[in-house]
Amino acid sequence: MYNLNLYDYTKLFSGYSELRAQENRVVSIVFVKGNNTVNSRSATSGISARVYKNGSWGFASNPEISEAAAKAVIQAATENAVFLDSKELKGKGPLPKSPVKSENDFSTKKPRLGQRELVEFIRQLDDHIARKYPDLASRTVSLSCLDMEKTLITSDGSYSHSLVPRTTVGIALSFIKDGEPVEFARPYGGLGHFEDLFTSPEDLFNEIEEQYHHLMKKSEGVFADAGLKTCVLAAELAGILAHEAIGHTTEADMVISGSVAQGKIGRQVASPLVTLVDFAHSYNGQVCPVPVYVDDEGTEAKDAVLIEDGILKGYMHNKESARYFSVEPTGNARAYQFSDEPLIRMRNTAILPGTDKLEDMIASIDDGYYLIQPSDGQADVTSEFMFGITLGYEIKNGKIGKAIKDTTISGVAFDMLQTVTMASPDMKWHNSGMCGKKQGIPVGMGGPAIKCKINIGGR
Amino acid sequence: MANLRQVAKHGLNALLKAGADKAQCVATFVDKHEMNVELGEFSLLRTTFDTNIRLTAIKANRRGSTNINKSDEESIDKAAGEVLAIATASAPDEAFDIAETQPPAEFSSGSDSPDLDKMYSSMKQLIHQVRDRYPKLVLMQVIVDFTRSRSCFVNSNDVDFVTNKGVYNCSFLFSSKDEDKVSSFNYTGFSLRELEKHLLECGSLDILLRQSVEQIVTRPLEGKFVGDVIITPDCMGDILFFITRALSDGPMISGTSIYKGKLGLQIASPMFTLHSRPVSDEICDGYFVTSDGYAAENSTIIESGVLKTYLLSLYGSRKTGFDRAVNTGGAFVVDPGDTQLDDMIKSVEKGILLARFSGGYPSDNGDFSGVAKNSYLIENGEIKYPISESMVAGNFAEMLKNIKAISRERIDYGFSILPWVQVSGITVSGK
Known part of the structure; x- marks a missing residue:
C-alpha cells in the first residue's frame, strides 16, 4: 500500500502524538433491472497526525504518504494543539499509557479476482433473478467491497498494522401490488475478501428464493396495529437492538454528555437474562465481523462488558474518557478515513444467547409480532431508540400470521430490556452495519432471538 | 502537479491515450479547517487537505470509473489504465454518454481562506450565550468548519468548468440536563458565506436550544389518534429525501417510482411549491456544475402542487426517455404560505408539532413510521407539553396532498430555505 517507515518520524513528536497512514479501497458494482448503472473502484489514502496538549487536540492530514507529508502533518497538528491550548489553558494531565504491538491481516490468500469476474458474478445473479422470478417489477443487485488498511504509531510506543476487508452483496427485490x-432488500456477506466469501452465484440461490417468498407475503401485508406489543425479535434484530438501544448510551463520551447510563454502574437496568458485550475481535473462539485488536489510539482492544445479568457494568472508552472515569481504556477509539480523528465507536456489540427455543417463544404469544429484518436505526441519550423493520409477521394465538408492511419499532432501552423474558440459544451477527457518528464506520451487531415488549408504529 | 486545470486535463488525456472513446475527469482539491467543541469546551482543531480525481471512461458503450486522491502524473496514468479495464468489464449500454460541448466557464462563491480568529470567537461567544441563557443546556458537540474547494470538470467534448467555493459549515448537537433527567438530543446546522451574525441568530438554533430545555420533562402520549401534524423546517428533510429519491434515476429506471408518468399532474396540494436553486444568491452552499458536467441551473420541481420535472441524470434521461434535469436536486427552497405559525397552531384541534422524526427509511410507496422526537402535543389550538415515547405513521405521498397550511415564516439554513407545513391524517400513537 505505502512504503514509509513511520518510526522515522517519532523524533518529531512533542507530547502525546499519533501518526497514522491509511488506505481505504472500495469496489462498487450495481445492476438495476439488468442495467449496469455503477461500475467503479476507488482508493483513498493519506497520512494524519493527532497531537495532545494539556487537554486540547490538534489534528492534520494530507493525501500524500511521503516524508514531506509526514513531517507536515506532525507540524500542523502540533501547531493546532498549541493554538487551542494557548486559548483554552485546560491544564489537563497526561493520558493513560499502554503500549502494544500488533499485526493483523484478514486479506485472502487466494488469487484476487478482477473487475470483469466480479461484474460477471453480479450479472449472473441478476440474470438468475430475472429468469426465475419474471413477476418482479424490478431488482437491484449490488456488490460493495471495502478494505481498510492502517498503520499506526504513537509516541507512547504502540505500533499496529491491520488490513480488514468487508464484502457485501446486496439484493433488493420489488413487486408491484395494486x-x-x-x-424487500437483504445483505449477504461480511468480514473477508470476496474470494473467501463467495464461490459461485448458485450459493445465494436458496437465500434469494427465501427472500422472494417473504416479498410475496409482504406484498399481501397489513399495517401493524400501533402501540406497545409483545414481540419476538429475531436474532437478526437483536444485534441492532444491542447497538442502538444500549450501545450508544454507554459510549463514554455520551455518558459524560449526560446519557441515562450516567451514574448507573452496578444498577439493574435490564432483565437478568440480558448480558451485553462490545467484543473487540472474537466471541466463542470465532472472529467477529469487525475485528479490532489495537484501536486508533494504539490501545489494545479488550471486550467491554456493558451489562452482565441485567446489571450495568461499564462503558466503552478511549484514552481520554478512561482517564475521566479512572478506568482502563477499552480500545474503542476508531477512525474511518485517514483524514478522520478517532472517536469512541462500537466494534461488535452483542446480546449473549439464552436457552429458550424460538418456537416456544412464538407459541407463548397470543397477539403480537415476529420481527425479522431491520433497516436503519437511531439512538438517543435518553436511551429511547428506534429502528426500521422491513420484514415481520403477526403472531396470533401462538402461530405466525400475516406479514406486515414496513414499520418502525421503538422503546426506552432501560425500560424495554426489563421486559425481556426469553432468549434463544442461537447467535447471529449482522455483518453489514455502518454506524454514523460524525463519521460512518463499519460495526458488527449480534444476538439471539428475544421476547420482549416494544412500541410498534402503524395505523 | 499543483495546477488544478493541468491535473484535470492530464487525467482526460490519460484516459483518451488509454483508449477511451469518450472520457471525463473531475479534479477537486479541498482544504478544511475545523474547530470542535465538546461538552461546552473546545476540544480539537483539525486541518485537512484532500484531493479527489474522478476518472470516467466509455469505450464501445461500456463505462467504468475510479476515484483516487493522488494528483501526480504517475498515479493518474495508472488509474486511467485501470478505468479502461473496469469499463471493459462492464455490461454495454448505449445510454452511457458524457455532457455535450458548452462554453467554458469559471464559477466562484465565498471566501478564499478562513478567518480562524472569527471562527474561534463566534464559537466562544455561543458557549457564553448558552451558559447565560440556557444554563441547563449541554452543547454536546459544536463543529464549525471552513471548507474551501476548487474543482475542474473537463471532458472529451471540450467541457471545461472551474469552480471555486468557500463556505462555513456549522453543526450543533445538544441536549439538556437537570439532575438525573435528560432531554432527547437534538441537532441542527447551517451554512454561511461569512461569520457576520451571532451563531445563535442563524438558522433555527435558538428555537431548538430553547425547546431542548423545555424537553427535560416530557410526558408519553396515551392511546392513538389521527390528527394534524405541524412539521418544522428542521424536520422537512425526510419528506424532501422521499421526493428526491422517487424522482431520481434508480426508481425511475426500474419503474418503481410512484411519480413515474405524473409529469404535469397534481401530486401535492396547490399550496406546495418546491424549487431546487443551486445557483441562487440566497443559497450559499449550492453547486455550479452537475455530476454529469452540465452548468447547473435553478429549477422548480413542484409548482403549486404540479410535478414539473424529474431529477434524472443524463443516463437516467436516456434510459427513460424523459428530459435530463437541469440540476442534481438539493439547495431546496419551499415557497412560504400565507399562514402565521401562531395561527397554524391555533387551528389544530388535536395533533403534534413534529420537530424531529426518527424513523426507518420510508417505503417506496411513501409509507413511513417513526418516533416523534423533541415534539409537542397540540390540543385546542395550544401547545400543551413536550412528548416522549410517541410514534407517527402515514404516507409521504398522501401527506403532500393533505397539506392544510404553509407558514409565512421560513428558516434559512444556507443550503436550503424551508417553512413549517401543516398536514392532516397522520396516525399518532403513544403507549
Whole structure:
C-alpha cells in the first residue's frame, strides 16, 4: 500500500502524538433491472497526525504518504494543539499509557479476482433473478467491497498494522401490488475478501428464493396495529437492538454528555437474562465481523462488558474518557478515513444467547409480532431508540400470521430490556452495519432471538 | 502537479491515450479547517487537505470509473489504465454518454481562506450565550468548519468548468440536563458565506436550544389518534429525501417510482411549491456544475402542487426517455404560505408539532413510521407539553396532498430555505 517507515518520524513528536497512514479501497458494482448503472473502484489514502496538549487536540492530514507529508502533518497538528491550548489553558494531565504491538491481516490468500469476474458474478445473479422470478417489477443487485488498511504509531510506543476487508452483496427485490411498489432488500456477506466469501452465484440461490417468498407475503401485508406489543425479535434484530438501544448510551463520551447510563454502574437496568458485550475481535473462539485488536489510539482492544445479568457494568472508552472515569481504556477509539480523528465507536456489540427455543417463544404469544429484518436505526441519550423493520409477521394465538408492511419499532432501552423474558440459544451477527457518528464506520451487531415488549408504529 | 486545470486535463488525456472513446475527469482539491467543541469546551482543531480525481471512461458503450486522491502524473496514468479495464468489464449500454460541448466557464462563491480568529470567537461567544441563557443546556458537540474547494470538470467534448467555493459549515448537537433527567438530543446546522451574525441568530438554533430545555420533562402520549401534524423546517428533510429519491434515476429506471408518468399532474396540494436553486444568491452552499458536467441551473420541481420535472441524470434521461434535469436536486427552497405559525397552531384541534422524526427509511410507496422526537402535543389550538415515547405513521405521498397550511415564516439554513407545513391524517400513537 505505502512504503514509509513511520518510526522515522517519532523524533518529531512533542507530547502525546499519533501518526497514522491509511488506505481505504472500495469496489462498487450495481445492476438495476439488468442495467449496469455503477461500475467503479476507488482508493483513498493519506497520512494524519493527532497531537495532545494539556487537554486540547490538534489534528492534520494530507493525501500524500511521503516524508514531506509526514513531517507536515506532525507540524500542523502540533501547531493546532498549541493554538487551542494557548486559548483554552485546560491544564489537563497526561493520558493513560499502554503500549502494544500488533499485526493483523484478514486479506485472502487466494488469487484476487478482477473487475470483469466480479461484474460477471453480479450479472449472473441478476440474470438468475430475472429468469426465475419474471413477476418482479424490478431488482437491484449490488456488490460493495471495502478494505481498510492502517498503520499506526504513537509516541507512547504502540505500533499496529491491520488490513480488514468487508464484502457485501446486496439484493433488493420489488413487486408491484395494486399499483404500488413493495420492496424487500437483504445483505449477504461480511468480514473477508470476496474470494473467501463467495464461490459461485448458485450459493445465494436458496437465500434469494427465501427472500422472494417473504416479498410475496409482504406484498399481501397489513399495517401493524400501533402501540406497545409483545414481540419476538429475531436474532437478526437483536444485534441492532444491542447497538442502538444500549450501545450508544454507554459510549463514554455520551455518558459524560449526560446519557441515562450516567451514574448507573452496578444498577439493574435490564432483565437478568440480558448480558451485553462490545467484543473487540472474537466471541466463542470465532472472529467477529469487525475485528479490532489495537484501536486508533494504539490501545489494545479488550471486550467491554456493558451489562452482565441485567446489571450495568461499564462503558466503552478511549484514552481520554478512561482517564475521566479512572478506568482502563477499552480500545474503542476508531477512525474511518485517514483524514478522520478517532472517536469512541462500537466494534461488535452483542446480546449473549439464552436457552429458550424460538418456537416456544412464538407459541407463548397470543397477539403480537415476529420481527425479522431491520433497516436503519437511531439512538438517543435518553436511551429511547428506534429502528426500521422491513420484514415481520403477526403472531396470533401462538402461530405466525400475516406479514406486515414496513414499520418502525421503538422503546426506552432501560425500560424495554426489563421486559425481556426469553432468549434463544442461537447467535447471529449482522455483518453489514455502518454506524454514523460524525463519521460512518463499519460495526458488527449480534444476538439471539428475544421476547420482549416494544412500541410498534402503524395505523 | 499543483495546477488544478493541468491535473484535470492530464487525467482526460490519460484516459483518451488509454483508449477511451469518450472520457471525463473531475479534479477537486479541498482544504478544511475545523474547530470542535465538546461538552461546552473546545476540544480539537483539525486541518485537512484532500484531493479527489474522478476518472470516467466509455469505450464501445461500456463505462467504468475510479476515484483516487493522488494528483501526480504517475498515479493518474495508472488509474486511467485501470478505468479502461473496469469499463471493459462492464455490461454495454448505449445510454452511457458524457455532457455535450458548452462554453467554458469559471464559477466562484465565498471566501478564499478562513478567518480562524472569527471562527474561534463566534464559537466562544455561543458557549457564553448558552451558559447565560440556557444554563441547563449541554452543547454536546459544536463543529464549525471552513471548507474551501476548487474543482475542474473537463471532458472529451471540450467541457471545461472551474469552480471555486468557500463556505462555513456549522453543526450543533445538544441536549439538556437537570439532575438525573435528560432531554432527547437534538441537532441542527447551517451554512454561511461569512461569520457576520451571532451563531445563535442563524438558522433555527435558538428555537431548538430553547425547546431542548423545555424537553427535560416530557410526558408519553396515551392511546392513538389521527390528527394534524405541524412539521418544522428542521424536520422537512425526510419528506424532501422521499421526493428526491422517487424522482431520481434508480426508481425511475426500474419503474418503481410512484411519480413515474405524473409529469404535469397534481401530486401535492396547490399550496406546495418546491424549487431546487443551486445557483441562487440566497443559497450559499449550492453547486455550479452537475455530476454529469452540465452548468447547473435553478429549477422548480413542484409548482403549486404540479410535478414539473424529474431529477434524472443524463443516463437516467436516456434510459427513460424523459428530459435530463437541469440540476442534481438539493439547495431546496419551499415557497412560504400565507399562514402565521401562531395561527397554524391555533387551528389544530388535536395533533403534534413534529420537530424531529426518527424513523426507518420510508417505503417506496411513501409509507413511513417513526418516533416523534423533541415534539409537542397540540390540543385546542395550544401547545400543551413536550412528548416522549410517541410514534407517527402515514404516507409521504398522501401527506403532500393533505397539506392544510404553509407558514409565512421560513428558516434559512444556507443550503436550503424551508417553512413549517401543516398536514392532516397522520396516525399518532403513544403507549
